[in-house]
Amino acid sequence: MEPATGAADAALSDKGEQLFDLFRRPQGRSRPRPDERAAMESARTSELTVNGKVAVVYRWGTGERPVLLVHGWESRASRYAKAVARLLELGFSPVSFDAPGHGEATGDTTTLVEYVEIIARLHREHGTFEAIVAHSFGATATFVALQQAVCARRVVAISTVPDFSYLVDAFAVGLSLEPPLAAEVRGRLERQVYPAETDMWSRFSVFHGSEAVRIPLLFIHDEDDTMVDAGQGRRIAEFFGDRARLxxxxxxxxxxxxxxxxxVAEIADFVSCDTTVQKSGTEVAAR
Structure with a gap:
């Protein structure tokens, strides 16, 4: 190997490691907002250990008609405080969690596989969920969990990340990474985070195994979302056809x-609706 080539490879590796660390670690740990504290203080809390890290589980209500609320990356369960209050009024029992590296949980990072494991374990405890409400990265994890026998009667997916590849591509575009650096980040994810997942780029997707997802789906997306383009919401809803409403x-x-x-009103109406969702095109819920 020529010295210059070796130095270039070493520099690429070092920079790739820095970017990989930036990608996989939540940047900052958000705190509960003042208007979220009452809901969180009223929850029954417990712990769930996954890969040596402790997730914090929150439960409200009697346990009947459970609804699972799944937060996104760099978020926390408390962001669902208003939805929790409304679901309790309707007689549901909300369940949520802070994933490792988020909220009150331990650790400084987590993975999609850990999200799925937490969802699956809560499913084993509570049985079929009346609904799962999930945001962003949590929505991706929810659809992967549905591929793995987690059962819910309906799903609300908000600001949905369509697949894991989208996250890496958006990260690369946001930092204007050259293709070799983007490839370095992808390679490190494959080798260091998901070594057992030979098909992660296809399987970690809301589209994979979609034929098994026969339940009503509600997708909510904001036109001014700068993290996940609203076009992704349209694309996903169209893909699921008459099972979905956008x-x-x-x-x-x-x-x-x-x-x-x-x-919150859309979530409550959809979760408490007993009829099959019919495709109704695009609705503008707020202006």
Missing amino acids: VLTRRFGHLRILGAPQV
Whole structure:
């Protein structure tokens, strides 16, 4: 190997390691907002250990008619506080968790596989969920969990990340990475985080195994989402055909959408609806 080539390879590896570390670690740990504290203080809490890290589980209600709430990357269960209050009023029993590296959980990072494991274990404990409500990366994990025998009567997916590849591509575009650096990040994910997943780029997707997802689906996406383009929401809803309904909002972006009153109302109406969802095109829920 020529010295210059070796030095270039070493520099690529070092930079790739830095970017890989940036990609896989949540940047900062968000705290509960003042209007979320009452709901979180009223929850019954427990712990669930996955890969040596402790996730914190929150439960409300009697345990009947459980609804699982799954947060996204760099988020936490408390972001569902308004939805928790409304679901309790309707007689549901919300269940949520802080994934490792998030909220009150331990660890400084987590993986999609750990998300899926937590969802699966809560499913074994609670049985079929009346619904799963999931946001962003949590929505991706939810669809992977549905591929693995987790059962729910319906799903609300908000600001959905379509697949794991989208996350890496968006990361590369956001940092203007040259193709070799983007490939280095992908390679490290394959070797160091998901070595047992030979088909991760196809399987970690809302589209994989979709024929088994025969339940009603509600997709909610904001037109002003700068993290996951609203076109992805349209694409996913169209893919699922008459199983899905798409609601588009405005001015909530990627993060504020969970607490928006219109979105909470959409969640509550859909979760408590007993009829099969019919395709109704695009609705604008808020302007």
